[in-house]
Amino acid sequence: MDDSLEINEDAVLRVMNLSVDFDVKGNNVSILSKVNFGLGLGETLGIVGESGCGKSMTALALLRMVPSPPGKISDGEVLLNNVDLMTLSQKEIKNIRGKEISMIFQEPMTSLNPVFTVGNQLVETILEHKDLSRADALKEAIELLRLVQIPAPEQRIKEYPHQLSGGMRQRIMIAMALVCEPKVLIADEPTTALDVTVQAQIFDLLKEIQAKTQMSIILITHDFGAISEMADRVIVMYAGYKVEEGTLDEIRNSPLHPYTQGLLRSMLVIKPDSSGFKMPLPEIPGSVPDLLNRQPGCPFGPRCSQATVKCRSMPPNFNLGFKRSVKCWLADNGRVE
Amino acid sequence: MSESEKTHTLLKVDKLKVHFELKRESWFSDKPVVHAVDGVSFDINLGKTLGLVGESGCGKTTTGRAILGLVKSTEGTISFEGTNLGLVPPKEMLQLRQRMQIIFQDPYSALNPRQTAGDIVLDPLLVHNIGNSKERQERVDELFSLVGLQKNQQLLYPHQFSGGQRQRICIARALALKPDFIVCDEPVSALDVAIQAQILNLLCKLQDELNLTFLFISHDLAVIQHVCDEIAVMYLGVIVEKASRLELFENPRHPYTRALLSAVLSGSPEIKVDRIRLEGDIPNPINKPTGCRFRTRCSYAKEICGELEPVLEEKSSGHWEACHFQTANNQ
Numbered sequence: 001m002d003d004s005l006e007i008n009e010d011a012v013l014r015v016m017n018l019s020v021d022f023d024v025k026g027n028n029v030s031i032l033s034k035v036n037f038g039l040g041l042g043e044t045l046g047i048v049g050e051s052g053c054g055k056s057m058t059a060l061a062l063l064r065m066v067p068s069p070p071g072k073i074s075d076g077e078v079l080l081n082n083v084d085l086m087t088l089s090q091k092e093i094k095n096i097r098g099k100e101i102s103m104i105f106q107e108p109m110t111s112l113n114p115v116f117t118v119g120n121q122l123v124e125t126i127l128e129h130k131d132l133s134r135a136d137a138l139k140e141a142i143e144l145l146r147l148v149q150i151p152a153p154e155q156r157i158k159e160y161p162h163q164l165s166g167g168m169r170q171r172i173m174i175a176m177a178l179v180c181e182p183k184v185l186i187a188d189e190p191t192t193a194l195d196v197t198v199q200a201q202i203f204d205l206l207k208e209i210q211a212k213t214q215m216s217i218i219l220i221t222h223d224f225g226a227i228s229e230m231a232d233r234v235i236v237m238y239a240g241y242k243v244e245e246g247t248l249d250e251i252r253n254s255p256l257h258p259y260t261q262g263l264l265r266s267m268l269v270i271k272p273d274s275s276g277f278k279m280p281l282p283e284i285p286g287s288v289p290d291l292l293n294r295q296p297g298c299p300f301g302p303r304c305s306q307a308t309v310k311c312r313s314m315p316p317n318f319n320l321g322f323k324r325s326v327k328c329w330l331a332d333n334g335r336v337e
Numbered sequence: 338m339s340e341s342e343k344t345h346t347l348l349k350v351d352k353l354k355v356h357f358e359l360k361r362e363s364w365f366s367d368k369p370v371v372h373a374v375d376g377v378s379f380d381i382n383l384g385k386t387l388g389l390v391g392e393s394g395c396g397k398t399t400t401g402r403a404i405l406g407l408v409k410s411t412e413g414t415i416s417f418e419g420t421n422l423g424l425v426p427p428k429e430m431l432q433l434r435q436r437m438q439i440i441f442q443d444p445y446s447a448l449n450p451r452q453t454a455g456d457i458v459l460d461p462l463l464v465h466n467i468g469n470s471k472e473r474q475e476r477v478d479e480l481f482s483l484v485g486l487q488k489n490q491q492l493l494y495p496h497q498f499s500g501g502q503r504q505r506i507c508i509a510r511a512l513a514l515k516p517d518f519i520v521c522d523e524p525v526s527a528l529d530v531a532i533q534a535q536i537l538n539l540l541c542k543l544q545d546e547l548n549l550t551f552l553f554i555s556h557d558l559a560v561i562q563h564v565c566d567e568i569a570v571m572y573l574g575v576i577v578e579k580a581s582r583l584e585l586f587e588n589p590r591h592p593y594t595r596a597l598l599s600a601v602l603s604g605s606p607e608i609k610v611d612r613i614r615l616e617g618d619i620p621n622p623i624n625k626p627t628g629c630r631f632r633t634r635c636s637y638a639k640e641i642c643g644e645l646e647p648v649l650e651e652k653s654s655g656h657w658e659a660c661h662f663q664t665a666n667n668q
Contacts, residue, residue, distance in 0.1 A: 050529040051500075151617075165618040166393075195392040195556065197615040200600040204614070222529060225601070266534035268559035270601055274586045278541045278564060281534035287499045 012183050012216045013039040013062075013101075018076035020054075020061050023069060029291050032057050032240045034075070038323070039184065042214040046231030046248070048221060048263075052288055054240040055220045059186045062218075063101055064093050080184075099129055102177035106189035108169035112161040118172050119157035122179070129180050144175040148205060167198035174205065181213060188220045203229050224267050228252065233323065236260045239289050239299035242317070243327045256326040259284070259300045298328070306330060345383040347518060347550045348404070353377045353413035355396070355403050359623070369623050373399040375574035376413070378649075381567075383517070386544070386551040388565030388582075390558060390597070392619050396574040397554045401520040404552065405437055406430075417518070435465055438511040442523035444503035448495040454506050455481075455491030461513040480509040484539060501532035508539065518550045525560060537563060558601050562586055570594045573622055573630040576649055579657040590658045590665045592635050629661070637664045 020032035032054045039045050047055045060066050061073050064085065078085040080100055085093060097103075105111045113121055122141040126132060132140065138157075145153035148171040161169055170190060177185055187206070191199040207230070210217060219230050227234055227248070234251040236244040236259065244257040255261045262284040286303045289295070295302070297312040304311065310329045318331040355374040361367065374396040381387045389397040403410045406422065415422045417433060425433060441447040448457055458480055462473045478488055484505040495503055504524060511519055521540065525533040541564060543549060555561050561568055562582065569579040570593065578591040589595045596615045615634050620626055626633050632642040641661055649659040 050531060167618055195619075196558075196600045197392060197596060198618065200614065224530070263531060266531050268530075268533070268537075268557075268563055270559050270562055270586065270598070272586070274562060274583050276563070277582065280538050280541070281563070283534040283538060284531040287501060287532065 011038040012041050012080070014077075014079040015039075015058075015062065016077045016079070018058065018061055018078065019074045020057055020066055020071055021074045022071045024292060027292065030074075030240060030294070031071070031291065032061060035237075035242050036317075037235055037242070037245065039216050039218065042210065042216060043233065044210070044217040044219055044231050046219045046221065046227040046234045047237060048224060048227050048234060049237035050222060050263075050288055052239075052291070053237040055222075055237050056188055057240075058237070059103065059188050059218065059220055062186065063097050063103065065097075098125070098177075098182070099180040100182055101184040101186065102180070102182040103186040103188065104170070104173045104177050104190050106192050108166065108173045108193070109161060111173055112169060114161055117158055117160055118164070122157070122172070122176060125176050125179050141175075144178060145172075147178065147209070148172075148175045150175075165198075166194050167201060170194060170198075170202055171205070174202075174209075178209065178213075182215065184216045184218065186218045186220070189222070190219075191226060192221070192223070199226075206230070224252075224264065225269075236263070239291065239294075241299060241327055242325075243300065244325070246324045250324060256320075256331055257300075257328045258304045258306050258330070262303075300328075346380045347383045347418060348381045348552075349414075349416040349419075350380075350400075350404065351378050351414045351416070353400065353403060353415065354411045355399050355408055356411045371622050372574050372625055373622060374403060374410075375625075377571070377574075377576055378413075379569055379576070379579065381518075381550055381552060383550055384544070384548045385566045386553050386564055388561040388568040389552065389554045389571055390556065390561050390568060391571035392556065392597075394573075394619055394622065395571040396622075397571050398522055400571075401439070401522050401552055401554050405434075405439055405520060407439075431465070435514040436516050437518045437520075438514065438516040439520040439522060440504075440507050440511050440524045443527050444500060444507050445495075445527070447507050448503060450495050453492050453494055454486070454498070457495075457506055458491075458509045458513055461510060465514060467514070476513065480512055483512065483543070484509045499532075500528050501535055504528060504532075504536050505539065508536075508543070512543070512547070515547075516549070518552070520552045520554070522554045523556070524553075526555065526557065533560070540564065558598060570597070573619060573625055575630060575659065576657075577631065577659045579649065581655055584656050588656070588665065590652060590656065591631075591660055592637055592664050593631050595665065596634075629659075637662055 015035060015037050018032060018035045022029045022031050035058055037045065047058060049055045062078055064073065066073055073086065076086065080096065085096060119138065119141055122144065123134065123137045126137040126140055142153045142157060145156060150156050150168060150171055191202050194202065206217065209215065221227060231248050233247050235242050236251065236257065238259050244251065244255065244260050251260060255264055265282040266284060284303055289299055298315055301307045301311040315327050315329045317325045317327050319325050320331060353374055354376055357371040357373055359369045359371065377400055379387060389400060391397050399408060402408045404415055417437065455477055458477050459473060462468065462476060467473065468476065477491065481488055481491060486502065486505055498506065524540065525536050528536060544551060553565055565582055567581055568585045569576045570591065572593050578594045589598055617634055620633055628644050628646050629642040632638040647659045647661050649657050652658045
């Protein structure tokens with residue numbers, strides 16, 4: 001079935017066959033291979049996978065921020081309001097970044113400039129995108145800080161990033177990303193560097209803002225707990241491929257790909273009855289494949305306990321229903337995406 | 338000393354304090370002091386694991402380092418098998434050090450990039466002058482197979498290993514001198530979930546085989562629940578609650594412990610406890626709040642909390658808590 005047919009017309013963002021290659025010492029290394037997904041209005045899509053699986057690269061490719069050289073987007077379309085971002089000029093894409101699609105990063109300290117005050121950086125962002133006087137921009141900056149629930153914003157705005165805590169800095173980053181009321185917010189591991197109590201605060205904040213503005217969120221993380229907390233739908237990535245897609249419920253309760261199953265099994269959760277003390281955890285043997293020497297066939301094959309002869313050739317994306325697909329021969333029912 | 342092996346106390350920490358002095362702000366002012374660890378006491382029995390859990394900046398890592406003498410303790414005593422480590426002459430300390438080791442959080446920065454994996458594991462044996470070169474090589478081979486690495490990987494450099502494999506090298510190095518006690522400082526925090534399981538399984542297996550005693554430092558309650566016999570919850574340099582694993586997770590008492598537990602994102606939606614949301618951040622350890630340290634973020638705080646610092650008391654058998662009130666409704 002054609003992927004484009006099954007994505008709603010009200011999809012804010014549609015990604016088709018997105019591929020990224022890197023040039024490593026003259027060898028062409030495929031980092032991202034034909035990734036497809038759609039993002040609905042007010043929806044949160046979780047992208048989950050181990051480090052190096054291409055989840056951050058997907059986000060960078062969406063905004064055409066793949067470091068080039070050595071990287072390049074070799075194929076694919078990213079449709080935002082039916083405009084293909086890949087065909088825009090540098091100037092036009094610059095207008096999209098921050099205005100239509102914003103991004104927040106993992107480590108808020110490295111994303112803020114240490115020698116300018118928080119207010120200065122916020123005002124600069126506002127002036128870049130809006131035709132306002134400096135005084136009005138400052139007023140708006142204070143409003144934004146209030147929106148992200150920073151206490152005493154009038155004082156905070158005069159402080160430097162090092163005077164703020166990690167959670168506070170991440171709030172500033174969120175405020176900055178919200179300047180133009182973007183349609184899509186890409187959150188790349190937004191809470192990985194934060195403590196659990198602060199992490200919960202940030203997720204509450206994002207959900208609150210989403211309810212107010214109908215913003216769509218792409219949440220990139222390695223933490224299935226965060227996915228469970230935030231996401232409506234989930235994409236599981238492995239070695240640059242989308243290996244499974246489904247609703248949060250489907251992925252969590254009936255995962256089909258052996259990798260997703262392994263990932264869920266090896267995840268530690270707090271058990272109310274404290275069972276399983278020091279019991280061996282089910283582990284996925286080995287480690288992620290070396291992208292420089294890709295072997296033919298299913299990328300997960302060498303680590304998969306259910307691998308068969310068939311897995312020596314690459315499985316296609318089997319389509320199992322509305323926005324539900326899995327890239328594994330076990331799901332072979334003839335319906336190829 | 339004690340009646341059986343099981344209750345044999347290996348390590349005893351008594352009122353440990355670690356304060357760091359900062360630069361004074363002007364000539365006539367006092368030096369500001371960071372109260373990183375402010376009176377921490379606990380025992381660890383042989384072959385058991387004590388978990389230290391808390392948010393960043395609560396002093397859990399400093400406690401671990403102070404035990405090994407990697408930072409100087411300001412006050413308090415640390416006894417290892419009944420020997421006060423503060424009174425041991427340096428020569429004997431070198432002997433004792435062989436029996437206490439540490440595994441660090443970040444396996445990327447804990448390994449010398451210019452040494453091969455084999456040399457890294459060999460180093461402790463050279464420093465302590467153990468065996469001849471043939472025996473040392475045999476020991477390194479043995480350690481490599483113990484942690485699940487191949488013998489031929491000894492010639493590789495750290496950058497040629499994945500994160501999980503590097504952590505295995507760190508573990509092999511910590512085990513080289515056949516220690517009794519290991520401080521595991523967030524050993525799996527920097528690793529992917531699938532790899533975390535591998536390393537935790539390895540640590541549990543090694544503890545069983547070698548009868549190791551662990552001080553396990555982590556911010557991740559799920560990891561703590563999986564490996565620790567006893568758990569101490571730290572907040573701003575003090576222990577606010579201490580109990581056995583079952584007690585702590587079934588009947589958490591201190592408001593901070595309950596807030597931590599409810600902030601953990603559970604993978605399953607069925608466990609939806611009433612969230613106790615903590616407002617704000619952990620206060621600055623230079624100007625810690627008067628009285629109870631947690632009162633600035635505690636929803637139960639009353640006047641007395643600002644005046645009197647609660648002490649850690651045994652509220653029920655084996656369950657210690659530092660709070661003026663009975664806030665949990667479990668008893």
